[in-house]
Amino acid sequence: MKPLIADTSTAIQFLLASRQSEIAALRRLLQTGELVGAVSQLVHMLQRERGVANIYLCSGLNADALDKPARNAAAAERDVLRLLGRADEANPPASDSRRLGRTAAVLFALGRLPALRRQIRQAEINPSQATEIFNAVMRSLLALVFEAADTAAEPAVSRALIAMFSFMQGKELAGQERALVAAAFASRAFSDAVRQQSLDLIDGQERCFATFSEFSDPLNLQRWREMAIDGDADVERLRRIALTDNTVTDCSLRWYEVTTRRIDLMKRVEDGLAAFLMQICRAGIGTAEDANGGDRPGDAALEALLTRQMGEPADYSVFVAAAGPGEVAEPLSNNGLSPRLGRSVLSIVGQQSRRVRDLAEELAHLRATLNDRRQIDDAKLLLMRHRRLSEEEAYNCLRRMAMNQNKKLVEVAAAILAVEEVLTDRP
Structure with missing residues (x-):
């Protein structure tokens, strides 16, 4: 396998692959x-x-x-x-x-x-x-x-x-x-x-x-x-x-x-x-395809750049914005991207990173909701199997235990599942 090169060309390839994966x-x-x-x-x-x-x-x-x-x-x-x-x-x-x-x-x-x-x-x-x-x-x-x-x-x-x-x-x-x-x-x-x-x-x-x-x-x-x-x-x-x-x-x-x-x-x-x-x-x-297409000049340039660079040595520059007044933005190397396109790459990578972070946070909340539902359902099935209850009876049993113990329903469900796991693991 060809080793990765930490440069702009490789970053662009992964950026485009990320977008294509998103579309898929x-x-x-x-x-x-x-x-x-x-x-x-x-x-x-x-x-x-x-x-x-x-x-x-x-x-x-x-x-x-x-x-x-x-x-x-x-x-x-x-x-x-x-x-x-x-x-x-x-x-x-x-x-x-x-x-x-x-x-x-x-x-x-x-x-x-x-x-x-x-x-x-x-x-x-x-x-x-x-x-x-x-x-x-x-x-x-x-x-x-x-x-x-x-x-x-x-x-x-x-x-x-x-x-x-x-x-x-x-x-x-x-x-x-x-x-x-x-x-x-x-x-x-x-x-x-x-x-x-x-x-x-x-x-x-x-x-x-x-x-x-x-x-x-x-x-x-x-x-x-x-x-x-x-x-x-x-x-x-x-x-x-x-x-x-x-x-x-x-x-x-x-x-x-x-x-x-x-x-x-x-x-x-x-x-x-x-x-x-x-x-x-x-x-x-549609949104992902538009972002990956050619309506915006920056993205079109990225696509064209990636095509041109296939098989060529990677020696492109990313221009970094000036740190303060009077300072000049300088490239990390001097062959390749224009300052505008270099900033476009950094902007897009930054946007992608923020988007991934925001998605991860929201997904974590949604997954927590689903995990609570799964634990309650698993606990219901356990009660149905061991105590021969109907689904409604099992849920009411969980709810009564939660009320008696002043706990959330999911906490009682988790406790029941933990006990079952301990008993199952005993020799």
Whole structure:
């Protein structure tokens, strides 16, 4: 390998390589944005299928009602698989083991759907079992979006992905509430456990939408606020019946209708978030390409200079600005760049360094938010596995421990994970 030479020519090469790498990363993010949009559509279709399946299993709805939701979900699944395959072609397997692990989980989960659909149609599975399988598929898909948010290198893209992940998670909890309450209405039986689970799902939605509101762009946040104001009256009325009425009538179809309308409105916001994600990826690519192109004389000169210098000895000067009044700016050597271009190089390198520092600071904040979420999720899974709790029960257990100990939720989660690590390492 040819050794590096510490001179202006080499610096320019690395500067240009940095910009080209930035463009390549943004193109990968654009591809990720397409995948996230497809995942969003698949989750939406599976949410519909889950709701119809629950009503079918509880009330004997005509089996033909299962056909359209299953076809729509299968079509959305094909799009996700196509984009996942394309992502693997663009990213070598060794470059991202976590993403590949998430992809494997998605493929395994999706592979369970054909058997599940046969069991539902033949009434060989009960509503809670079917719901749990649908929920597991949705969790694997949302984890793929979470991974995309955690690995994005652009803060603006990370914010958009976090907003979208949080909104998708809140919408999924709304879908779980739709399925749970529809089944209870259809069976005309609301146990205390079902009512508590419903309350937990409502609370979970509020938390997810609060995180979305923190990271969302203004336009999609406004859309959500308008939807939340206008779209929840019928849902709230039926929620009150479900949570308080001891003589429950079969409102399953009405409940499914109004909650589907609400979730379809959420899908519009979700589509807006996907469009915004694509927009900022494309804008970032355009900005980086412009900066790397020839619209500004300084950058054009850098490109031309790099081309001329290929294969030639590097002996170019960088002019340093005068330190004070009356002093003369002098070059470090006397062959090559003009004073103006020399200052342009220093200016661009300085701007790039400041930009990298600012990006690193913002990314550190975003990564901290995601790390907190991951620790809480990991602690929930631990409780679910060891104490056989549902996801909502595990979260409530964490929350009670945090309140009793006067600690933050993430601190309790970290403590649980640390204890598990110690116990696992014991001989």
